Amino acid sequence: MNIKSLLIGSAAALVAVTGARAADAVMAPEPEPVEYVRVCDAHGNGFFYIPGTETCLQISGYVWYQIGANSYRDPGDTFGYQGQGHSSGEGWFKSVRARVNFDARSETEWGTLRSYIRLQASWNGAGDGPVAADQAYIMLGGFMAGYSESFWVDSKNGGPSNYGSHSWSGMSYGYSQRALIGYRFDSNGFFGALSLEDDTLTGEGYMPDVVAKLGYSAGWGAVWAKVAYDESLESFAAQVGSDQRSEHARLVAARDRLLL
Incomplete structure (x- = not known):
């Protein structure tokens, strides 16, 4: 009976010690290091380093909107009809342009390597304006x-x-x-x-x-x-x-x- 009690007590103590060590081993994971975006001032305002590289990137652009009114009559349109080959008419006319530029630059042994892409879309009437690569070129030194x-x-x-x-x-x-x-x-x-x-x-x-x-x-x-x-x-x-x-x-x- 005493031997049985001793074994049970030893087992309980072993479980308690193991549990305590397990509790001590639990630690909150450290946060992963974060690489924040760095400003690149070597090529002017608006450039930043692409994380993990030495390439500088600038994203720019604009949205342009114009509205006007017109009232005109084709000299050949005697009765003021629209259509039928005549250009008489009046009303509002609108124009919208959206432009986005991507300008990437990095330094090489041959000078500054630059890649430039301009995406642009224009609306001058009904329907969506098609987006096109208005410009795309590379530059290396001169x-x-x-x-x-x-x-x-x-x-x-x-x-x-x-x-x-x-x-x-x-x-x-x-x-x-x-x-x-x-x-x-x-x-x-x-x-x-x-x-x-x-x-x-x-x-x-x-x-x-x-x-x-x-x-x-x-x-x-x-x-x-x-x-x-x-x-x-x-x-x-x-x-x-x-x-x-x-x-x-x-x-x-x-x-x-x-x-x-």
């Missing part, structure tokens, strides 16, 4: 390849020589977006650009359009000259320009360009 504005209007260098004081019509070589391969340089105020461009994307011949620009910029403004050859029209366009506007005027011009 090299650029992809689909973007022609170097005639925006070579991504030369400050006010991009848009600036010249018109969008640009003689026979006006504003357009093209598939292109180009190179840009900036050195001690001098800048230049050269691009080979395709304005049809249909494989009509092997000769591309050619655009070249050369200029100089300083604190007082900039002067430049540019020339272009349009292969499909077999014509040249040339322009000499200068810009001595204030920085405020340039920012206003840039803002107006975005709204066009």
